[in-house]
Amino acid sequence: MQLLLEQLINGLTIGSFYALIALGYSMVYGVLKLINFAHGDFFTMGSYIGYTVLVFGAAALTVQFGPWIGMLSAICVAALSLTIVGLLVERVAYRPVYPAGRLPAVVSALGASIFLQNTIMLIWGPRYQAYPAELIPVVRFQFGQINITLLQIIILALSFFLMSALYYIIQRTTFGAAVRATAHDRNTASLMGINFNRVILFIFTLGPALGATAGVMVGMYYRQISFTMGWNFGLKAFTATILGGIGNLPGAMFGGLILGVLEMLGAAYISAAWKDVFVFLILILVLIFRPTGLFGEKIAEKV
Amino acid sequence: MERSRSSGDREVVLVTKDLTKIFGGLKAVSDFDLVVHKGEILSLIGPNGAGKTTVFNVVTGIYKPEHGDVIFRGTNITGKKPHQIVSHGIARTFQNIRLFPDMTCLENIMAGQHCRASSGLFTSVLRTPGMRKEERRTREVAERRIAQVDLARFKDELAKNIAYGSQRMLEIARALASEPRLLVLDEPSSGLNPKETQDLMDFLKRLILHEDLTILLIEHDMNVVMGISDWVVVMDEGKKIAEGLPLDIYNDEAVIEAYLGKDDEGDEHVGPVVHW
Amino acid sequence: MSALRNIFKNTPWFVPAAFTALIIVYPFLVSNYFIDIAFFFGIYALLGLSLNIVLGEVGLFDLGHAGFYAIGAYVTAILNTRYQIPILALLPISAFAAALFAYIVCSPIIHLKGDYLCIVTIGMGEIVRLALINNPFDLTGGPNGVFGVDFPKLSPGMVIDSPIKYYFLIWAVVGLSVLGLVSLQHSRIGRAWNCIREDAIAAGTTGINVRHYKLLAFVIGAGLAGVAGNIYASKLMCVSPESFTFWESCLMFCIVLIGGMGSIPGVIIGAGFISLFPEIFRPFAMYRMLVFGSVMIVMMMFRPGGFWPRKRGGVSFRPLMEDSVDGAV
Numbered sequence A: 001m002q003l004l005l006e007q008l009i010n011g012l013t014i015g016s017f018y019a020l021i022a023l024g025y026s027m028v029y030g031v032l033k034l035i036n037f038a039h040g041d042f043f044t045m046g047s048y049i050g051y052t053v054l055v056f057g058a059a060a061l062t063v064q065f066g067p068w069i070g071m072l073s074a075i076c077v078a079a080l081s082l083t084i085v086g087l088l089v090e091r092v093a094y095r096p097v098y099p100a101g102r103l104p105a106v107v108s109a110l111g112a113s114i115f116l117q118n119t120i121m122l123i124w125g126p127r128y129q130a131y132p133a134e135l136i137p138v139v140r141f142q143f144g145q146i147n148i149t150l151l152q153i154i155i156l157a158l159s160f161f162l163m164s165a166l167y168y169i170i171q172r173t174t175f176g177a178a179v180r181a182t183a184h185d186r187n188t189a190s191l192m193g194i195n196f197n198r199v200i201l202f203i204f205t206l207g208p209a210l211g212a213t214a215g216v217m218v219g220m221y222y223r224q225i226s227f228t229m230g231w232n233f234g235l236k237a238f239t240a241t242i243l244g245g246i247g248n249l250p251g252a253m254f255g256g257l258i259l260g261v262l263e264m265l266g267a268a269y270i271s272a273a274w275k276d277v278f279v280f281l282i283l284i285l286v287l288i289f290r291p292t293g294l295f296g297e298k299i300a301e302k303v
Numbered sequence B: 001m002e003r004s005r006s007s008g009d010r011e012v013v014l015v016t017k018d019l020t021k022i023f024g025g026l027k028a029v030s031d032f033d034l035v036v037h038k039g040e041i042l043s044l045i046g047p048n049g050a051g052k053t054t055v056f057n058v059v060t061g062i063y064k065p066e067h068g069d070v071i072f073r074g075t076n077i078t079g080k081k082p083h084q085i086v087s088h089g090i091a092r093t094f095q096n097i098r099l100f101p102d103m104t105c106l107e108n109i110m111a112g113q114h115c116r117a118s119s120g121l122f123t124s125v126l127r128t129p130g131m132r133k134e135e136r137r138t139r140e141v142a143e144r145r146i147a148q149v150d151l152a153r154f155k156d157e158l159a160k161n162i163a164y165g166s167q168r169m170l171e172i173a174r175a176l177a178s179e180p181r182l183l184v185l186d187e188p189s190s191g192l193n194p195k196e197t198q199d200l201m202d203f204l205k206r207l208i209l210h211e212d213l214t215i216l217l218i219e220h221d222m223n224v225v226m227g228i229s230d231w232v233v234v235m236d237e238g239k240k241i242a243e244g245l246p247l248d249i250y251n252d253e254a255v256i257e258a259y260l261g262k263d264d265e266g267d268e269h270v271g272p273v274v275h276w
Numbered sequence C: 001m002s003a004l005r006n007i008f009k010n011t012p013w014f015v016p017a018a019f020t021a022l023i024i025v026y027p028f029l030v031s032n033y034f035i036d037i038a039f040f041f042g043i044y045a046l047l048g049l050s051l052n053i054v055l056g057e058v059g060l061f062d063l064g065h066a067g068f069y070a071i072g073a074y075v076t077a078i079l080n081t082r083y084q085i086p087i088l089a090l091l092p093i094s095a096f097a098a099a100l101f102a103y104i105v106c107s108p109i110i111h112l113k114g115d116y117l118c119i120v121t122i123g124m125g126e127i128v129r130l131a132l133i134n135n136p137f138d139l140t141g142g143p144n145g146v147f148g149v150d151f152p153k154l155s156p157g158m159v160i161d162s163p164i165k166y167y168f169l170i171w172a173v174v175g176l177s178v179l180g181l182v183s184l185q186h187s188r189i190g191r192a193w194n195c196i197r198e199d200a201i202a203a204g205t206t207g208i209n210v211r212h213y214k215l216l217a218f219v220i221g222a223g224l225a226g227v228a229g230n231i232y233a234s235k236l237m238c239v240s241p242e243s244f245t246f247w248e249s250c251l252m253f254c255i256v257l258i259g260g261m262g263s264i265p266g267v268i269i270g271a272g273f274i275s276l277f278p279e280i281f282r283p284f285a286m287y288r289m290l291v292f293g294s295v296m297i298v299m300m301m302f303r304p305g306g307f308w309p310r311k312r313g314g315v316s317f318r319p320l321m322e323d324s325v326d327g328a329v
Helices: A002-032 A039-065 A067-100 A102-124 A150-172 A174-184 A186-191 A196-222 A229-244 A249-269 A275-289 B052-059 B082-088 B105-116 B121-126 B129-148 B164-177 B194-210 B222-228 B246-250 B253-260 C014-028 C032-057 C066-083 C087-109 C114-134 C163-185 C188-198 C200-205 C210-236 C246-259 C264-280 C282-302
Strands: A140-143 A146-149 B012-023 B026-037 B041-045 B067-072 B090-092 B182-186 B214-218 B231-236 B239-244 C153-155
Touching (some): A002 A039, A002 A146, A002 A150, A002 A174, A002 A229, A002 A249, A039 A067, A039 A102, A039 A196, A039 A229, A067 A102, A067 A196, A067 C282, A102 A229, A102 C246, A140 A150, A146 A150, A150 A174, A150 A196, A196 A229, A229 A249, A229 A275, A229 C114, A229 C246, A275 C087, A275 C114, B012 B214, B026 B041, B026 B052, B026 B067, B026 B214, B041 B052, B041 B222, B052 B182, B052 B214, B082 B090, B082 B105, B082 C200, B090 B164, B105 B164, B121 B129, B121 C188, B129 B164, B129 C188, B164 B182, B194 B214, B194 B222, B222 B246, B239 B246, B239 B253, C032 C163, C032 C188, C032 C246, C066 C087, C066 C114, C066 C210, C066 C246, C087 C114, C087 C210, C114 C246, C163 C210, C163 C264, C188 C200, C200 C210, C246 C264, C246 C282, C264 C282
Parallel strands (some): B041 B214, B041 B231, B090 B182, B182 B214
Antiparallel strands (some): A140 A146, B012 B067, B231 B239
């Protein structure tokens, strides 16, 4: 039982990473019908920027203001930087290709991904980099049978906060309605006076920012980061997006959490080596029996 | 509404019995019965949302009905896949014209012949004499049909590049290429100008005369309905509310009410406009 | 060949003739290093052609094609090193294994809408790769793979064991494949595939068994990729999972798109671009991938139809963000 609970917590933790990254994919896909392959690299870049901030700046900050500030500043700097990178990528690699269609956009996205990944490698080097230890005091808590570290609590809390905030914005504000409307039918939305450029601004700043935040947290959690981790996390996060139903933001959040939990349970009860296979098999099974994902897609087709 | 078709001993081509199609909570089609006789032109009319296209989609295999049967020339085709239904001999066109835009007009029509040919993988790769003979035949049938709709000059033109009216005729030619016994047309005159509409009507009348064909169509244009139908069936809110000879239907109270709306006394005439 | 004359009547005769002459003469003019580069050009051409059937002709998003390639290569490697089955005999066997795998695995998912199919193919490709790494039943050699693969023997005297012989082998296979694929393009099957790409629902109501032809495309595409795997395995004399990553699937995808979807000459050009580009830019070692990525973006901006778009107006893409009516593209 203890193992189960532990794996559940671990699962929710990685699930939060997947969820935050998945939100970025889901937003872009919902509005543009584009699989943003570069998104995994936004996540990676966020992680590396966080690393740089912590390694070169945190010492001073930590001494002055305490360890929490180190972490927060890493996240803020990373998130902010990625909003700029995200907008740049949209402007340079995607916008000119929209008129050409979905498949050319996929190639362009892959090209952007190659470009970003190699930029990261050139700046930070091809070897693994390590996040500083002890950023957050290593404290374990025990609640009955549940074993959880302080870091995990922080990660879960922060992720929950961010996801709730995004959920609130999307579901409860007027602008959020505008985003949803654009995702549903771009032309009608613009006829209704919705400023498409604002929507693009929103999804290409918030998405990358969330991904970057996940990147910093991943760095803190695993300690080791590499410039290719975008592929792995990105693929799993995109899987989560599909699992939850493309274009469905709450679905992406739950998809990510579910995926994380499944992965950890698979690793614990089946085999660590085969956990990824297990995850993909679940995905395929879900899609066979629920072709539009667990929470369904909203688009109906009129023949 | 008496049935005064000279139906007597005329062969029945299509029958639907108690056809019901439900989407989510909505009964799009409800206990719908239809009988189509060989060689006739039957028009299915009714206000928007009445369920006419849904009936077509069930008959042609795009939807599976929750309840009821579709029987074509004695065979129960309910729930069969669209391509199987084409093999049986029903061909259709769509309300929004669904051609293959980046293929030539001739290729579009050749696609219709697909189910009447049988070359498989190996014969196609090796281009056996049998396969080449079939290709020739496919091409010949397509050329005949494209000439029949007077579009031969566009045969190597991409389907997306020809005029709207021509695209409608092209879609009909593609349907005809599959050698159907029943032609199912969904609002064929939609978007056509009066001359094109008249040409279409003449074309369909000629078709019935010269080929072993029955036509089932959905129409909003009352000119067409009155002009060429042998029988008219009226739907509203998923149900059949009337059927009969065109003139009887035109004067039928229930039909007029369906088009005008029951509560709308004194509203402008919003129903079909007929120029006799 | 009279059967094909009709198809090629619009191509000036000297184009394929010149290309063939170039292929024949090339290896005698350059060193082994460049012959090997041309060999891999051939492998990518074959892979590109195999994916083109699925992606170019039918319009199905397949981002897991490396999985079929891997199966062909591993079946060859394992059966040859364990049971000494000759490489050439394993060519059809590997093709068949890959094709069978495609049939079994794609049957339950072939009806999925475009982007969902995409992620499932990615998943399939990853499952294959992960399964190979995990060394089930001690068959696949784990991350190190299988080594000691033999040379193909055409006849007792004629063994394919030098770069130039491999070069001619792969390009002969590519040549035959091109003939077969062009023939298919101009047949009932090719037309059915194109109709499905254009509008799958209309294809169904026109009389085409959409499910059957989609599966057929995958099966043939997988078989051809399996052939490429067989030749690759014997050339390298070993196979390992790192040759069959998601990245390889992406490369193949780009070959088809950059070359020209559905266009056979285009795909070959695309393969040339993908395999020669890194070579040409080797002096810039560090920056060449940056340039590569940039070129991909720029190409899609200015020539989204590819280097050599399918003739007759090319394949048009519905602009991004128009409502897509159906799963096919």
